[in-house]
Amino acid sequence: MTRISLPKRSEGHDRPPAIIAPSILSSDFARLADECKRMVDLGADWLHVDVMDGHFVPNLTLGAPIVASLRKHTDAFLDCHLMTTNPELWVKDFAKAGADMITFHLEAAAGPGPDDWHSLAPDQPHPAVVDMCHGVRAAGMHVGLALKPATPVELAVPYVEQGLVDMVLVMTVEPGFGGQSFMADKAAKAAVLRKKFPDLLIQVDGGLAPATVDRAAAAGANVIVAGSAVFGAADPGVVIQQLRESVTAAATSGNVPH
Numbered sequence: 001m002t003r004i005s006l007p008k009r010s011e012g013h014d015r016p017p018a019i020i021a022p023s024i025l026s027s028d029f030a031r032l033a034d035e036c037k038r039m040v041d042l043g044a045d046w047l048h049v050d051v052m053d054g055h056f057v058p059n060l061t062l063g064a065p066i067v068a069s070l071r072k073h074t075d076a077f078l079d080c081h082l083m084t085t086n087p088e089l090w091v092k093d094f095a096k097a098g099a100d101m102i103t104f105h106l107e108a109a110a111g112p113g114p115d116d117w118h119s120l121a122p123d124q125p126h127p128a129v130v131d132m133c134h135g136v137r138a139a140g141m142h143v144g145l146a147l148k149p150a151t152p153v154e155l156a157v158p159y160v161e162q163g164l165v166d167m168v169l170v171m172t173v174e175p176g177f178g179g180q181s182f183m184a185d186k187a188a189k190a191a192v193l194r195k196k197f198p199d200l201l202i203q204v205d206g207g208l209a210p211a212t213v214d215r216a217a218a219a220g221a222n223v224i225v226a227g228s229a230v231f232g233a234a235d236p237g238v239v240i241q242q243l244r245e246s247v248t249a250a251a252t253s254g255n256v257p258h
């Protein structure tokens, strides 16, 4: 059983409700519990946890022990984005630590190289990806599937069609670091998914801020990850509110995502 259920799309909306997930990558790690409490008090729906292994991306951040420590201080939904090779190695540890969702990279199933997605078929689920989805659910967590900027969005479709994933994460920067510039053309990948899957959680991550979120919201995204824009703001609560309003306005506008 998953600890917290996922929000559902309601009548008259073209997507599930807005979920704003500050990325703790931009927090003061020495004061992590306080930083997370502050974000939740200011209106954050989820906390986004960036897990980097120094192989899949050129950066090292944190692992399950930090999640376990954090869990002692918060009941918030912990959305753990695994930027790692061999993500299956970490499923049990993250489940035990109290993670609510594991989002792993589709490319990691094919290999750690930036172009390894070329070996994935658009119409046939990859067995390693399918096993990973089943493994995450069996461990009591929700499943997210992440796509790097160069990976075609169509490659995610078979896993959504088969009900294997709860969320697709469309990366709008090259994974590895906070504070990068938003890639608007990559956000447009969300529209392909939203047209086919009105109930799917579609997350965007990288360079999201009040100045860029409208583009992602117009494409159909509903889960907004923002690190530097939120933690670096004079009033993070205002930024969280602006991100939410952008998604909510797009969801009720009746426009087809573009």
Ligand SMILES: O=C(CO)[C@H](O)[C@H](O)COP(=O)(O)O
Pocket (backbone or CB within 6 Å): 023, 025, 026, 048, 050, 081, 173, 174, 175, 176, 177, 178, 179, 180, 205, 206, 207, 208, 225, 226, 227, 228, 229
């Ligand atoms: O996954 C990530 C980096 O790989 C981060 O979540 C992302 O970059 C958020 O930071 P910012 O909002 O500052 O771009």
